[in-house]
Amino acid sequence: MRLAVGGVSRAFGGVYAVRDVSLTVAPGELRAIIGPNGAGKSTLFALIGGQLATHHGSVTLDGARVERLPAHRRARLGVGVVFQGARIFHGLTALENVMVGAHATTRAGFLSAALRLPAHHREERAIRERALTCLDRAGIADWAHRPAEELPLGQQRALQLARALCARPRLLLLDEPASGLRAAEREHLAGLITALRAEGLTILLVEHDVAFVMRLADRITVLDLGRVIADGSPAEIRENPRVIEAYLGPSFVRSPHGAS
Template structure:
C-alpha cells in the first residue's frame, strides 16, 4: 500500500501541532518519523490513522483520498494501528483481544453473527486460528487463554501488535512501539519489525528512540515544531545540520536555545 501525505496541517486553538507536512511511504517501505518532544509526531500519526481530523491537506492510500474517512473505514482499507499507550479489552483473554482486530475484515457480516449462522462459526474458527498465529509470532502463545489485563506492560504492547497483524494490514502504523520496553523486548520487537519489512509490509514508524529507528528504517522524516526539517535515508539524517541542531537545542530557526528531545 502506498501512503501519500500532502501539506497536512492540524491546529489546536490557533496553535499548529502539524503544519504543511508532506511525506510518501512507498509499498513495502518502512518510513520512520522522528523529532524532539512536541515536534508533532503523535499528532501526525493520529491524522493518518483517523483518530484526529486534519484542518487542511491531502491523505491518500493507493490513490484513494481518506482524509475525511473515520478510523474504522480506514481500517477496512487495510490500515492497521498500534498506539503508544497499551490498549487492551479487560475481561477478555489475550486471544479474544487479538481476535477483535480481525472482525472488521470478516465475510459473514452482522446478520450471520446475530443469528449464529454457519458462516459466522466458520469465520470465528478462522479468526481464532489467525489470532493464535499472531500471538505466537509476537511471543505470546503461552498467554492465549489468560486474561489480557494480567499481561505485563511489554506483553500488552506486543498484544496490540498481534491484534493489528490479525487484521492482515497492508499499511501498519506504529506509534513509539519501543517505549517502556526492556532491552530484550526491544530486540525482539526490532527483529519482528525487520521480518515484517522483509515480507513487504508497508510501515510508518513514529519513534523517539533514534538508534532504534536508524537500525530499521529505509527512509526517515524529521519533524520539529510541527514542520518537516529533513527527509532522507538514515545515513543522511544522522549528519543533517538541521536535525543535529533540533536535537541538541542549537537550532536558530524558531526553536528555543537549550531545548532537548
C-alpha cells in the first residue's frame, strides 16, 4: 500500500502539534519517524491512523483520500495500528485478543453468526488458525490460552502486534514498539519487522531508539516542533547537521551504534 501525507496540520488550543507535514511511503517501504519529545510524532501517527482528524492537509492510501474516514474505516482498507501503550481486552485469553483483530476482515456477517450457520463456523476456524500463527510469529504462542492481563508487559506489547497482523494489514503503523522491551524481545521484534518488510508490507515506524531505527528503516523522516526538518536514508540522517543539533547530538555520531 502506498501512503501519501500532504501538508497535514493539527493544533491543540491554538498550538500546532503538527504543521504542514508531507511525506510519501512507497509500497513495501519501511519509513521511520524520529524526533525529540514533543516533536509531533505520535500526533502524526494518529492523523494517519484516523484516531485524530486533520485540521488541514490530506492523507491518501493508494491514491484514495481518507483523511475524513474514521479509524475503523481505514482498518477495513488495510491499515493496522500498534499503539505505544499495551492495549488489551481484559477477560479474554491472548488468543481471543488476537482473534478480535480479524473483525475488520470478516465476511460471514451478523446474521450468519447469530444463526451459527456453516459459513460462520468455517470463518471462525480460519480466524483461530490465523490468530495462532500470528501469536507464533510474535513469539508468544506459549501464552495463547492465558488471560491476556496475566501476560508481562513485553508479551502484552507483542500481543498487540499479533492482533494487528491478524487483520492482514497492507500498511502497518507501529508507535514505539520497542519501548520497554528486554534485549531478547527487541531482537525478536527487529527480526519480525524485517521479515514483514521482506514480505512486502508497508511499515511506518515511530520510535525513540535511534539505533533500532537505523538498523531497520529504508528512509527516515525527522520532526522537530511539529515540522519536518530532514528526510533521507539512515546514512544521510546520521550526518545531517540540523538533525545532530536538534536530536541526535555529536555523541551519537561518534558511537558504535551511530557509525554502524
